[in-house]
Amino acid sequence: xxxxxxxxxxxxxxxxxxxxxxxxxxxxxxxxxxxxxxxxxxxxxxxxxxxxxxxxxxxxxxxxxxxxxxxxxxxxxxxxxxxxxxxxxxxxxxxxxxxxxxxxxxxxxxxxxxxxxxxxxxxxxxxxxxxxxxxxxxxxxxxxxxxxxxxxxxxxxxxxxxxxxxxxxxxxxxxxxxxxxxxxxxxxxxxxxxxxxxxxxxxxxxxxxxxxxxxxxxxxxxxxxxxxx
Amino acid sequence: xxxxxxxxxxxxxxxxxxxxxxxxxxxxxxxxxxxxxxxxxxxxxxxxxxxxxxxxxxxxxxxxxxxxxxxxxxxxxxxxxxxxxxxxxxxxxxxxxxxxxxxxxxxxxxxxxxxxxxxxxxxxxxxxxxxxxxxxxxxxxxxxxxxxxxxxxxxxxxxxxxxxxxxxxxxxxxxxxxxxxxxxxxxxxxxxxxxxxxxxxxxxxxxxxxxxxxxxxxxxxxxxxxxxxxxxxxxxxxxxxxxxxxxxxxxxxxxxxxxxxxxxxxxxxxxxxxxxxxxxxxxxxxxxxxxxxxxxxxxxxxxxxxxxxxxxxxxxxxxxxxxxxxxxxxxxxxxxxxxxxxxxxxxxxxxxxxxxxxxxxxxxxxxxxxxxxxxxxxxxxxxxxxxxxxxxxxxxxxxxxxxxxxxxxxxxxxxxxxxxx
Numbered sequence: 001x002x003x004x005x006x007x008x009x010x011x012x013x014x015x016x017x018x019x020x021x022x023x024x025x026x027x028x029x030x031x032x033x034x035x036x037x038x039x040x041x042x043x044x045x046x047x048x049x050x051x052x053x054x055x056x057x058x059x060x061x062x063x064x065x066x067x068x069x070x071x072x073x074x075x076x077x078x079x080x081x082x083x084x085x086x087x088x089x090x091x092x093x094x095x096x097x098x099x100x101x102x103x104x105x106x107x108x109x110x111x112x113x114x115x116x117x118x119x120x121x122x123x124x125x126x127x128x129x130x131x132x133x134x135x136x137x138x139x140x141x142x143x144x145x146x147x148x149x150x151x152x153x154x155x156x157x158x159x160x161x162x163x164x165x166x167x168x169x170x171x172x173x174x175x176x177x178x179x180x181x182x183x184x185x186x187x188x189x190x191x192x193x194x195x196x197x198x199x200x201x202x203x204x205x206x207x208x209x210x211x212x213x214x215x216x217x218x219x220x221x222x223x224x225x226x227x228x229x
Numbered sequence: 230x231x232x233x234x235x236x237x238x239x240x241x242x243x244x245x246x247x248x249x250x251x252x253x254x255x256x257x258x259x260x261x262x263x264x265x266x267x268x269x270x271x272x273x274x275x276x277x278x279x280x281x282x283x284x285x286x287x288x289x290x291x292x293x294x295x296x297x298x299x300x301x302x303x304x305x306x307x308x309x310x311x312x313x314x315x316x317x318x319x320x321x322x323x324x325x326x327x328x329x330x331x332x333x334x335x336x337x338x339x340x341x342x343x344x345x346x347x348x349x350x351x352x353x354x355x356x357x358x359x360x361x362x363x364x365x366x367x368x369x370x371x372x373x374x375x376x377x378x379x380x381x382x383x384x385x386x387x388x389x390x391x392x393x394x395x396x397x398x399x400x401x402x403x404x405x406x407x408x409x410x411x412x413x414x415x416x417x418x419x420x421x422x423x424x425x426x427x428x429x430x431x432x433x434x435x436x437x438x439x440x441x442x443x444x445x446x447x448x449x450x451x452x453x454x455x456x457x458x459x460x461x462x463x464x465x466x467x468x469x470x471x472x473x474x475x476x477x478x479x480x481x482x483x484x485x486x487x488x489x490x491x492x493x494x495x496x497x498x499x500x501x502x503x504x505x506x507x508x509x510x511x512x513x514x515x516x517x518x519x520x521x522x523x524x525x526x527x528x529x530x531x532x533x534x535x536x537x538x539x540x541x542x543x544x545x546x547x548x549x550x551x552x553x554x555x556x557x558x559x560x561x562x563x564x565x566x567x568x569x570x571x572x573x574x575x576x577x578x579x580x581x582x583x584x585x586x587x588x589x590x591x592x593x594x595x596x597x598x599x600x601x602x603x604x605x606x607x608x609x610x611x612x613x614x615x616x617x618x619x620x621x622x623x624x625x626x627x628x629x630x631x632x633x634x635x636x637x638x639x640x641x642x643x644x645x646x647x648x649x650x
Contacts (some may be wrong), residue, residue: 052648055644088564090562098556100241112231112565155563
């Protein structure tokens with residue numbers, strides 16, 4: 001059973017005028033078990049920052065993050081003890097695929113940190129499940145936005161991580177592709193995975209098991225009241 | 230998936246900057262390689278020319294020395310035969326002998342079959358106070374020449390007959406005596422038959438008289454200070470056979486060569502050696518100057534090309550990393566360690582530099598072959614060593630040019646980089 005725990009997270013950026021812009025203040029978040037947890041809120045409220053900190057892509061000014069009791073900033077390749085890709089998968093709103101690699105190579109890029117031989121056995125299976133079987137030799141520039149996001153999800157899920165963090169996974173997609181992405185994440189959650197996603201799409205939020213929002217720099221349980229305020 | 234697969238894809242992607250980097254290394258390596266090989270070729274060529282010149286100069290020197298020896302041999306040796314007990318230093322200082330030879334010994338030498346002798350002049354030389362004139366002089370008793378058995382020689386010294394004297398220039402000047410005057414010595418009258426020219430030697434204060442008169446005046450009957458043997462010839466052109474032959478004929482004697490002649494021979498050899506050496510030195514100096522100029526030009530060209538190449542690499546690699554920073558961030562987000570990301574880009578830098586420098590060295594060799602005479606015959610080591618140096622330097626500089634930007638890119642939070650994009 002996966003757990004994700006954030007305690008006392010603070011983050012301040014430097015604004016364009018050089019003045020500090022506080023984004024998160026003493027944020028606590030605790031998720032455990034499987035399922036989809038959504039964080040909703042307006043653009044600029046700090047959702048992406050919180051997700052990047054939880055995904056160890058951005059260092060907090062203070063506070064700690066633990067996934068299954070381990071500091072994700074210590075994750076690395078196999079030599080580091082805990083392979084990051086086995087613990088954590090990350091899906092970006094803008095996909096962030098490597099443009100000169102094929103679909104297959106982009107998916108397999110998540111195994112770069114694995115020193116084991118060959119490709120994971122589930123590579124073919126996951127690409128078929130995501131409807132990418134016929135696109136394996138294509139490059140990202142030759143794919144639609146929905147296909148690119150599916151490649152990004154395939155890359156995140158390939159090594160069956162304990163936790164998947166998805167930042168606005170449907171933000172660049174149309175409704176149909178958005179639903180497809182949500183169904184993929186739901187399948188993963190139903191198979192025992194823990195998904196933390198950020199969205200401002202109510203449809204996505206409706207598909208989540210739990211929903212939170214960020215208010216006054218802190219995370220609070222989501223309610224229609226808080227949304228309206 | 231292995232990093233090598235990513236590296237291959239990376240090299241194929243946007244090949245123009247990579248090709249430009251490779252080309253920069255290629256051209257720089259070609260220039261450096263060509264200049265080094267041409268410089269080595271210059272060394273090789275001038276070394277062989279100087280070696281040939283040295284051989285020619287040595288042969289010429291040997292030839293000149295031989296000619297000088299033959300010339301000196303034809304001049305012959307002027308030697309002085311004296312009693313071996315006589316301290317020559319004292320003789321020269323006092324102008325008086327302590328130990329004498331006899332006229333019998335002089336005659337024995339003249340009558341011998343010793344082939345190297347030409348002119349023999351027995352002399353008696355002694356300091357004397359001329360009472361009548363209250364003047365110290367040197368008495369030089371000379372007989373003229375002893376005729377050597379079976380030979381006829383042109384007389385080398387005027388034969389003084391008894392009762393005649395020759396005065397040295399200083400004596401005659403001081404006493405105001407002229408040729409034809411009579412002088413009194415120990416009560417005997419002598420006719421001055423010659424006033425000798427000024428020589429600047431002790432002859433200017435010498436009173437020359439017949440040897441017999443001198444022996445009588447000095448109370449040295451049959452005694453002589455020594456024998457001057459002039460123009461002695463020896464096949465070998467060396468004094469030692471003459472010295473040995475004289476000693477065998479008249480034991481108890483020693484032979485000394487007049488130093489002026491010996492010095493002249495030594496001087497001749499020295500001048501010849503110095504001339505040859507100077508000629509070589511001039512050539513070496515000229516060669517060193519040309520070498521220094523070529524070396525400076527080569528260094529300048531190599532330095533400029535290397536600096537331009539490094540700047541180009543820094544610019545191209547820096548630009549490449551800036552373009553690819555999101556990919557670096559994605560790799561970080563996928564858990565690829567910084568060391569692996571570094572090694573990916575540094576391997577690329579290494580491949581580009583290695584390829585470029587190998588091609589550059591081959592091109593440099595081709596240029597050198599086209600421009601120089603002996604590059605083709607240069608030993609393999611002379612070509613391989615600079616080429617190896619160039620390849621290693623190119624790889625090192627290329628790694629250095631990539632290392633800093635990739636280090637900066639990989640050290641940033643991937644989240645920040647991806648947000649910027």
